[in-house]
Amino acid sequence: MTFTRNDIVNFIVLMAIAFVLLPNLVTSEYWYASILIPWLCLALAAIGQQVVMGYAGQLSLGAAGFMAAGAFTCFNLILRVPGIPFPIALIFSGLVAAAFGVLFGLPSLRVRGIYLMVATLASQFFIIWMIDKFGWFKNYDTSGIITAQDIVIFGKEFSSPIEMFMVVVVIVTVLTLLAINMSRGSTGRSWMAVRDVDIAAESMGISLLRTKLQAFAISAFYCGVAGALFAFTYLKSLEPVAFDIKLSFEILFMVILGGLGTINGAFIGAAFILLFPVLLNSVGNNLFHGAIDATIISATEQVVFGVLIIVFMIYEPLGIAKLWENIKQRLSRSGKEGVEAVRSNPSR
Amino acid sequence: MNSELLFFIEVVVGGLLAGTMYSLVALGFVLIYKASSTFNFAQGAMVFFAVLAFVGFMELGLPFFLAFILTVLLMVLVGYCTERLVLKPLMNQSEDTLLMATIGLGFVLEGLAQAVWGVEVRRLDLGIGDFPIPWIADKTGMFISALDLTAGGLAALMIIILALLFKFTKIGLGLRAVADDAGAASSIGIPLNHIMLLVWSAAGVVALVAGMMWGARAGVQFALVDLALKALPVLIIGGFSSIPGAIVGGLIIGASEKVLEVYLGPFVGGGIEGWAPYVLAICFLLWRPEGLFGEKIIRRV
Amino acid sequence: MTEPRKFPVGGPIIEVRNVSLNFGGVKAIVDTSFAIREHEIRAIIGPNGAGKSSLLNCISGIYTPSEGHIAYRGEALKDNSPNLSARRGVSRTFQNLALFKRMSVLDNILVGRNLFARSNFLQVALQFPKARTEERENKAKCEEIVEFLEIGAIKNTPVAKLPYGLQKKVELGRALATEASVLLLDEPMAGMNVEEKREMCRFILKVNDELGTTVVLIEHDMGVVMDISDSVVVLDYGKIIADGPPDEVRSNQNVIDAYLGIAHE
Numbered sequence: 001m002t003f004t005r006n007d008i009v010n011f012i013v014l015m016a017i018a019f020v021l022l023p024n025l026v027t028s029e030y031w032y033a034s035i036l037i038p039w040l041c042l043a044l045a046a047i048g049q050q051v052v053m054g055y056a057g058q059l060s061l062g063a064a065g066f067m068a069a070g071a072f073t074c075f076n077l078i079l080r081v082p083g084i085p086f087p088i089a090l091i092f093s094g095l096v097a098a099a100f101g102v103l104f105g106l107p108s109l110r111v112r113g114i115y116l117m118v119a120t121l122a123s124q125f126f127i128i129w130m131i132d133k134f135g136w137f138k139n140y141d142t143s144g145i146i147t148a149q150d151i152v153i154f155g156k157e158f159s160s161p162i163e164m165f166m167v168v169v170v171i172v173t174v175l176t177l178l179a180i181n182m183s184r185g186s187t188g189r190s191w192m193a194v195r196d197v198d199i200a201a202e203s204m205g206i207s208l209l210r211t212k213l214q215a216f217a218i219s220a221f222y223c224g225v226a227g228a229l230f231a232f233t234y235l236k237s238l239e240p241v242a243f244d245i246k247l248s249f250e251i252l253f254m255v256i257l258g259g260l261g262t263i264n265g266a267f268i269g270a271a272f273i274l275l276f277p278v279l280l281n282s283v284g285n286n287l288f289h290g291a292i293d294a295t296i297i298s299a300t301e302q303v304v305f306g307v308l309i310i311v312f313m314i315y316e317p318l319g320i321a322k323l324w325e326n327i328k329q330r331l332s333r334s335g336k337e338g339v340e341a342v343r344s345n346p347s348r
Numbered sequence: 349m350n351s352e353l354l355f356f357i358e359v360v361v362g363g364l365l366a367g368t369m370y371s372l373v374a375l376g377f378v379l380i381y382k383a384s385s386t387f388n389f390a391q392g393a394m395v396f397f398a399v400l401a402f403v404g405f406m407e408l409g410l411p412f413f414l415a416f417i418l419t420v421l422l423m424v425l426v427g428y429c430t431e432r433l434v435l436k437p438l439m440n441q442s443e444d445t446l447l448m449a450t451i452g453l454g455f456v457l458e459g460l461a462q463a464v465w466g467v468e469v470r471r472l473d474l475g476i477g478d479f480p481i482p483w484i485a486d487k488t489g490m491f492i493s494a495l496d497l498t499a500g501g502l503a504a505l506m507i508i509i510l511a512l513l514f515k516f517t518k519i520g521l522g523l524r525a526v527a528d529d530a531g532a533a534s535s536i537g538i539p540l541n542h543i544m545l546l547v548w549s550a551a552g553v554v555a556l557v558a559g560m561m562w563g564a565r566a567g568v569q570f571a572l573v574d575l576a577l578k579a580l581p582v583l584i585i586g587g588f589s590s591i592p593g594a595i596v597g598g599l600i601i602g603a604s605e606k607v608l609e610v611y612l613g614p615f616v617g618g619g620i621e622g623w624a625p626y627v628l629a630i631c632f633l634l635w636r637p638e639g640l641f642g643e644k645i646i647r648r649v
Numbered sequence: 650m651t652e653p654r655k656f657p658v659g660g661p662i663i664e665v666r667n668v669s670l671n672f673g674g675v676k677a678i679v680d681t682s683f684a685i686r687e688h689e690i691r692a693i694i695g696p697n698g699a700g701k702s703s704l705l706n707c708i709s710g711i712y713t714p715s716e717g718h719i720a721y722r723g724e725a726l727k728d729n730s731p732n733l734s735a736r737r738g739v740s741r742t743f744q745n746l747a748l749f750k751r752m753s754v755l756d757n758i759l760v761g762r763n764l765f766a767r768s769n770f771l772q773v774a775l776q777f778p779k780a781r782t783e784e785r786e787n788k789a790k791c792e793e794i795v796e797f798l799e800i801g802a803i804k805n806t807p808v809a810k811l812p813y814g815l816q817k818k819v820e821l822g823r824a825l826a827t828e829a830s831v832l833l834l835d836e837p838m839a840g841m842n843v844e845e846k847r848e849m850c851r852f853i854l855k856v857n858d859e860l861g862t863t864v865v866l867i868e869h870d871m872g873v874v875m876d877i878s879d880s881v882v883v884l885d886y887g888k889i890i891a892d893g894p895p896d897e898v899r900s901n902q903n904v905i906d907a908y909l910g911i912a913h914e
Contacts, residue, residue, distance in 0.1 A: 059444060111633050113443055114387050118580040119633055122626035133617040178774040185773040185784060186759075186766035193749050193760045200747035203709060204827060205735035205764040214770060245577070249451075256448055261751065295467050302459030309452030313445050314437045 046266035048222030056215035057195025067227025068243035097224025105216025259321025367602020372558035392576015399559025427548025581629035587642020656861030667717035695884035740829035761826025
């Protein structure tokens with residue numbers, strides 16, 4: 001069993017918050033539509049990035065491309081297969097993205113590091129180009145703005161922010177649990193072995209080909225589902241340009257800052273990348289009463305992200321998740337020391 | 349010559365000329381890689397930063413040469429900071445960690461450039477025309493502009509100078525020693541700081557010239573950063589550590605990009621140049637990962 | 650040993666047949682032939698740079714011989730790779746340690762159980778009974794190994810935090826987890842003190858004695874070699890200069906010369 005008692009407690013608490021607390025306390029639609037939903041969708045994509053890069057150690061900059069593949073597969077399925085349940089469409093979105101993942105993951109069998117990263121850029125640029133150029137994918141839409149269809153599951157429409165939030169929570173929760181299981185089991189160990197010393201992994205009978213391509217496939221699957229969710233519950237439209245190289249970089253930053261090789265890191269990183277600009281914006285607007293130009297704000301954002309990455313790489317390459325672990329350990333240790341001190345000196 | 353062949357040659361030549369522009373950007377990467385064995389992802393952002401600074405100085409009223417020198421000095425400062433604040437602290441970390449840090453550095457430079465000089469597209473007028481030179485067009489039927497020739501000439505010049513420097517001078521030898529093993533090099537008296545200063549100055553000049561050529565053609569704008577991504581396939585094909593490789597890689601990418609766009613483009617609605625260089629790079633990776641002129645990557649067990 | 654062995658030394662299980670290995674102009678191994686018999690403890694010794702690790706790498710499939718081949722149970726191997734080697738039941742440790750730095754001791758050893766992890770990723774993700782049973786059984790096997798090597802106290806520690814000697818033990822544990830019939834150990838006791846070496850010898854002997862595992866070890870400590878090996882092959886400049894029981898080899902003049910640095914024919 002991969003779940004400890006601690007895990008189960010955490011899970012129940014999170015579910016209670018998601019399904020009971022939030023709907024009753026937070027009624028502002030803004031929170032669901034603009035914060036929680038994109039956070040969960042991007043976290044799911046970040047989990048995908050964690051699988052291929054954090055766990056399996058394969059540098060990839062193709063996340064957004066796979067997201068686009070998923071989003072447009074979902075759109076086309078709902079369009080052309082009348083009555084298809086949304087969850088089924090999502091699964092196929094993931095599978096199509098996974099196919100691209102395997103195809104563009106092939107270079108990983110030969111190269112690594114920056115070389116591999118450049119190869120993955122091919123998938124990013126090619127997929128977006130393909131969707132853009134071949135009108136069929138966009139249903140020959142000429143207006144440039146394709147509206148995402150409604151989400152219909154078992155005949156019920158999920159269209160309000162809070163309803164869409166529920167859909168996203170359920171899907172992200174399920175996929176996250178699967179990811180946790182994989183990361184703690186033989187699958188995850190094979191990934192990490194390949195990441196750390198691939199020759200030793202091979203010498204223990206691990207097939208580099210199977211493990212690497214599997215990591216790319218699973219990673220792309222998660223990105224594909226995340227992309228479909230992102231398009232259907234947040235953007236509510238399908239534009240290839242929303243899944244450009246900039247998004248791939250953002251997802252990369254999420255896992256680097258959040259913490260490579262942890263599921264927590266995906267959520268932490270996504271929260272940070274999403275919320276920091278919002279914070280900066282409101283500081284800019286409130287503190288300086290809109291005197292600061294929007295470009296300065298976005299420039300500051302970039303500089304801060306860049307600096308944070310450099311600082312983390314120097315001082316804590318394992319990201320915020322590790323930092324948090326360290327803090328927790330220090331607190332528990334000093335807590336224990338405090339108890340020891342009191343015990344040994346009862347007069348205090 | 350029949351017109352089909354002429355057209356093909358025209359396309360290839362056009363591609364080759366565009367390719368020298370890519371080479372100029374790639375050259376900066378190669379210099380840093382040769383001197384520190386690290387891949388500086390931020391080099392592309394440095395091109396952008398350099399030319400923006402140059403234009404900024406000119407806008408302040410400074411004459412061309414002064415602005416040029418000041419920009420180079422600024423780039424040396426940027427190089428120094430990169431060396432001290434990013435590369436040195438991460439010397440013993442894995443290459444991947446270093447790569448991530450340089451990606452972060454790229455973002456910092458882009459953000460700074462944006463903050464200081466803003467996002468409007470700027471015109472860069474070098475006094476070199478970017479329209480087809482009449483007598484060439486008449487004689488050979490090909491459209492080549494003065495800017496194309498200048499860029500090609502400058503690239504060739506810099507490559508020759510740098511290649512000779514590396515191979516035959518004491519400095520070049522010192523640089524290769526430093527790249528191989530900085531500790532050992534320093535312990536036999538090679539002045540690390542002087543050499544790194546030289547390298548960053550050279551990289552700064554190269555970045556500025558590359559930026560100027562691109563700026564003169566397309567205006568100084570943010571899209572230049574995407575251009576830097578294009579330099580990556582160039583490096584893969586030419587080899588990360590080869591100066592002549594930078595130009596050969598650039599030519600190959602430039603030419604094949606143009607050829608594919610012109611011949612395959614019409615069937616698929618164009619835009620092939622967006623991804624073709626990367627797919628080409630993949631083919632090279634599968635055949636010859638170290639590039640045409642790069643050093644073979646050996647891993648010890 | 651006064652008692653008869655539980656697994657008496659048998660016929661050749663691995664044979665190196667006229668193997669040469671060249672790297673560019675460097676001849677690491679030159680026309681080398683010897684056999685490793687089943688159930689024996691075979692030591693490979695020689696001065697630094699003699700080609701010992703390269704030989705081990707040829708046997709385990711990391712390098713392909715430039716000439717000659719390796720034979721397993723009499724059959725010449727046409728292709729060899731670390732993967733195939735592992736599946737054949739040949740496992741190994743590395744001279745410069747190749748542990749998975751970011752994983753714990755137990756997880757490192759669990760990777761050695763990969764050949765016994767038949768569930769696919771979906772079964773693992775969905776925690777099907779097959780996957781759960783496998784995980785439980787593999788974990789139990791690894792706990793046995795942890796106990797055997799007396800590293801229970803550190804089983805959840807990330808290996809990067811361990812001192813060198815303990816890391817070496819963990820690597821041995823990982824190789825043991827594969828239940829291989831042949832163990833290739835590349836300087837398993839390098840950097841250890843006398844106590845630790847004695848302990849490792851005890852483990853190696855126990856494994857050979859109770860499980861019949863054939864052990865090939867590269868070793869520099871002559872005391873260890875004399876104590877535990879059944880036969881020794883000596884390499885110098887990529888060539889074999891002696892091959893036989895430890896006593897014989899030790900008094901071989903060529904061997905003495907090689908270690909003292911005196912050139913010989």
